[in-house]
Amino acid sequence: MAVKGSCHCKSTTFEVSEAPQTVTRCTCSFCSKRGALWAYYEPSQVKIEPQRSTAAYRWQTMIVKHGFCPACGCTTFTETPDWSTGEANFDKMRIAVNARLLDDFDLDKVEVTVIDGKNLW
Template identity: 30%
Template structure:
């Protein structure tokens, strides 16, 4: 697969966005929050994401080393993306692929990431 533009949203659609992602880069993390959330992620530079609506509806949650800002909708509670900084200093967004329109997560082969050990 190559990079494509996808649209996504939270459950109530208060938060909506467009993002350029390569779904071949999907990963599934085993840290405490990702395990409970059931998210499958793909990451991209923050410049590849446009928040179309819902900036005022976003909550922020951090835990552990507080390197990621987990952004969830204050209305429906769905975390559709997270923001952080890549090791090279690039502002980055992690998109919950379950929030993208037209993406069947069950057909992807995400690589496993051991976030529990961090």
């Protein structure tokens, strides 16, 4: 069943094809400061509709696009290659939505996986 979400001011709304079974907490300097919990999807499973505009931040390698709302500042989504092999796979892109922004979704009922981004990159 599809789940909807939005930034605080609703300038950016999105819908994912199904509720996440797990979410990821990354300990890198950026993710830990933003406080996001990431739910990963194939691009075809996500519809993102910026009502006004979205902004993006790219850090260090410039590979991962971190989307955020320029009006209210909420971290909304990332566009990233798949990293499951330890290398960036640009043939298999992923979109991660900030699960904290999902409507009618109980984060306390899903497992949180921690990635040691602080020491990995």
